[in-house]
Amino acid sequence: MTQEAESWHRARLSIALLALDPVGLGGAVVRMRASPMRDAVLTELQAIPLPLKKMPPNISDEQLYGSIDLSATLSTSQIIVLKGFFYNSTAILLTMAERCPIALAAKLSLELDTTDKHCLIALDEGADPDEGCPPALADRLAFHISPQGRPTAPTPLVPAGTPALDPAGVSLGEDALEDLTQLAVQLGIDSLRAPLLASRAAKAHAALFGRSVAAFEDVEAAAALVLAPRATQLPQDEHDDTPDTPPPPEAEQDGEDNDTDTQQELPDGDMLIAAVKAALPPDILGSLVPAGTSRNAQGAGAGQKRKSNRRGRPLPSQPGRLDGANRIDLVATLRAAAPWQPIRREQRPDVSGLHIRSSDIRIKRFQERSDRLLIFVVDASGSAAVSRLGEAKGAIELLLAQAYATRDHVSLIAFRGTEAEVLLPPNKSLVQTKKRLAALPGGGGTPLASGLLEARAMVDAGRSKGLTPSVILITDGRANVALDGTPNRAQARTDATRCATALTATNVPSLVIDMSNRPQAGLKDLAKTLQGDYIALPRADAHKLSAAVSASLDAR
């Protein structure tokens, strides 16, 4: 079988298992763009013995949990209660799962955790690797289906005439559980739900093939279907006998049985790993990121966008229900109702005035942009003053003018002598910033670490006020004062790197401007640590500097 055919086979097998134990397995994430291929998958999903019901990601609480139907109640003057989505046992088809708000994901997780009647199919159309079904949901769903290429002709999964059993009656050996748990650890899967779901999948697989005791093939299939798509690292070879996690001390007391156990299971383990390796997605290496480096590339060109129904820039209004949380768009509502007036008047001649039905109601929507906060961290040390603190000041003034035009917030941190100082807390006052900047004296050592630390504090403070910060560091890079204020070049460098790492951890976009006479290799490294851009300014003037900065910030 080719790889594509293989992936389709796995998708079909997943769905067949889901059909046997829809509730126990939780469901599946189907990661495909809308296409005939996805339709093929959806058709196969009909095999699940629960009614398939679509759920849009912007579903309201009333639709989820049920509520009084206001308009029906008013017109009949009897309480009409709408049954919510969760009332009946369903296979929930969550469309556009990549857009699913975290709140809805939390409600769905709660429902899956506390009741025993739903199965969730999340249709994930995410285009980028970092766009996808909310992890809280994906963790609870057994299968992650994303077949490649065109669908192949379905081949029968089981020999004809095999009676499927009830998965609940299948028994799974304890060693199989151990194998699956161990394999999950080797694949870097931290969540304990994964091996649990895999064990249920193994039972379902055994049931599908008419076995009342799960065999090795069943465990193997479960590992390939459930564990492989969750892998965050490639399994280490069993032969180098040093696991990367140090053996915990508790293991020592019963070390002997453990040893014999692992020796017995080694062949099994190896074969399981082989099964998983075959099922790993082809781009796994590309999508594997070393721990700690994952980082969302958030644009710095403007603040992060947030949907809001209270404030911000207006978006087109939408049909909706008045649930107390949103506001009615009166004009749009009237406009929607207008064409129907003659017909409605004929239907209800006894009612005078406008005829407005609940379907006419339009809801206001706004998009709120959180304000951008530019944090300037300026080196005012003696070495910088010699080169061109003046030019840097000029450039900052130009940037400030731009910031004023775009209503950005600005904050100024200077470091010189033994420590950094916040010259200006975040504000919008251009005049004040200019005054403080002009009064900024030069001279003394370069406590770069202290400056970075202050920047980090400012980033946190800005975020807590709902701003979207960016950091612009202007320095000549000769850090020579350590965090504790002592002049110690080596210590100062280590501290600077540590502080830069701490700043990077806040995921803030940053830019390093090198204002020394000759570009400093150390600063390039610092920019790399900050995961930000680096601009060297050999003999540039203020205008060039300002142009470079705006280009770098807007390019993202």
Added chain:
Amino acid sequence: MKTAFPFSAIVGQTDMKQAMILTAVDPAIGGVLVFGDRGTGKSTAVRALAALLPPITAVKGCPVNSETVDACPDWSENTQSETHERPTPVIDLPLGATEDRVVGALDIERALTRGEKAFEPGLLARANRGYLYIDEVNLLEDHIVDLLLDVAQSGENVVEREGLSIRHPARFVLVGSGNPEEGELRPQLLDRFGLSVEVRSPQDIGERVEVIKRRDAFDTDPAAFLAAYAAEEARIRDAITVAKARLGKVTQDDAVLTDCAALCIALGSDGLRGELTLLRSARALAAYRGDPAITRQHLRDVAPIALSHRLRRDPLDDAGSGTRVARTVDSVLA
């Protein structure tokens, strides 16, 4: 509803289990915050806790679970006066719950059909004298957080809206859980939690396998599994009841108070809430263990869970706040 997984069958996670038992012994400690990765059994533990809590006596039909008829709020129009034993309420507050659902609102059903102005109590009323559980608490919307901050502090829910003017008691133990990778918690809310624990998946294969085995056994045959752990559950429940009764008799000398203060000063925790929580949880632990007085050992055991979330953040210390507390405890109580 699924039956909850038994508390005593949870493998490992001693910190989390201990924190929950302590709040059950003394609800005044002020709740637990559980932070950890997905799939580490945070919600399992909270839901399991419900089965361990001793039942409360409440007036039948009272929306706020009042203990006596006199305490029933007037607006409830409750005519029943008998009391009954009911399990301690553990109420889920889902993310994205509207303000109406949380604090209560005008009863639309009655307003529409009978034209009466009546109050429909919300989640805060139902959680009175019990537990309020917020999963993914760090993602809770700000306006709900503001509501909670006030109510958690005052123990009273005040509703002034839609022509209603109503107040009712809302004393509850706040239990929150969340994944720190997805967002931080506002310091004000963080401070309202008495204890905080960090959980992570067990790193030992044997322990992990045990978790999976137990869960699998539970899923296969819940009744048999519950029966197997019934004795252990009953033991913990009784121990909690005994500890509750003993709580007032636990004594402490001034040296313990000095230790509490010295610890909090060394750690630089703001306000006096740190000292109070430390003392209360140490007392609850002493009561649970059957000791007559609070000793340094009790302080040592509860300091990490009572103080680790009250430190100022130090971005350069990768060790985590738990380690910092442990270090300070070692030096102060040396």
